[in-house]
Amino acid sequence: MNLLENDFKLFRDYIYELTGMHFPDNKKYIIERRLQKRMEDLGCDTIKDYYRLLKADSRGSEVVNLINIMTTNETYFHRNLPQLAILSDEIFPMMIKDKIARNDKFIKIWSAACSTGEEPYTISMLLLENLPNPAGWNIQILASDINRNVLNAARRGTYSSRSVKDVPPAQIKKYFLSTNGSFEVKPQVKQFVRFFSMNLVDEKQMSTVRGVDIVFCRNVLIYFDDISRKKTVGLLYDSMRKGGYIFLGHSESLSRISTSFKICKFKNGIVYKKE
Ligand SMILES: C[S@@+](CC[C@H](N)C(=O)[O-])C[C@H]1O[C@@H](n2cnc3c(N)ncnc32)[C@H](O)[C@@H]1O
DSSP: OOOOHHHHHHHHHHHHHOOOOOOGGGGGGHHHHHHHHHHHHHOOOOOEEEHHHHOOOTTOOHHHHHHHHHHHOOOOTTTTTTHHHHIIIHHHHHHHHHHHHHOOOEEEEEETTTTHHHHHHHHHHHHHHHHHHGGGGGEEEEEEEEEEEHHHHHHTEHHHHTTTSSSSSHHHHHEEEETTTTTOOOOHHHHHHHEEEEOTTTHHHTTTTTOOOEEEEEESSSGGGGGHHHHHHHHHHHHEHHHEEEEEEETSSSSSTSSSSEEEEEETTEEEEEE
């Protein structure tokens, strides 16, 4: 499908308003490919028919489908090992020691664009590895995404060998039930993780999360423009407690986006801190 310039802009602006995701002109083919597939599934002949259908759907279910098809959901367990080493070897021990000293038994971590769940489950495993007595803590790993389909897959928690390729064999054995080439996350890992739908550019939704110790917002800001990046980072800042840390993807930085966070250097890289 070849979208006319006006139609491309119509969809691009609509998707941007809904999600904060910005498709520049050189990514037009992505919108074309994904819309074409959706139109074929629905039996729509022209883009105008699809747009009419989208707007006429008073319950908004096609809007949900449009959002689902426009997101990119690539993820896997133990993604970006150096960054996870910072969490595991440096931030967790520091945070746990500090909380014990203050008699604070609450740990709240948020995977804010969790896709199919590999990231929050990875965090849960790392926490289990680090906490001497997990039962003595109140642990919440919040896991949210805008795409409802990936959240359903995340709740099931069953993965292919490709998703677990970077998980050491000892941890596969400890934290997964493996049958016929598929790997299901064990209940001890699932118990801390709560999945819910959340749009990172929706102020009202975002204001419901507060007091977070550590935010993971990895590999989603790359799809936004600077305006929606600034908005999201500001809303995440408000969700965090003072002294909390935020992890971004390896190609993402706050340099043009926010001056509110302090850069903290660790052995394996940098992490931003709310002072
Ligand atoms: C590439 S995945 C990243 C998954 C994981 N954080 C990681 O780094 O492996 C990006 C996720 O961001 C989600 N996303 C895109 N726009 C969003 C928005 N406005 N609010 C919440 N999630 C969004 C997508 O649905 C997708 O699952």
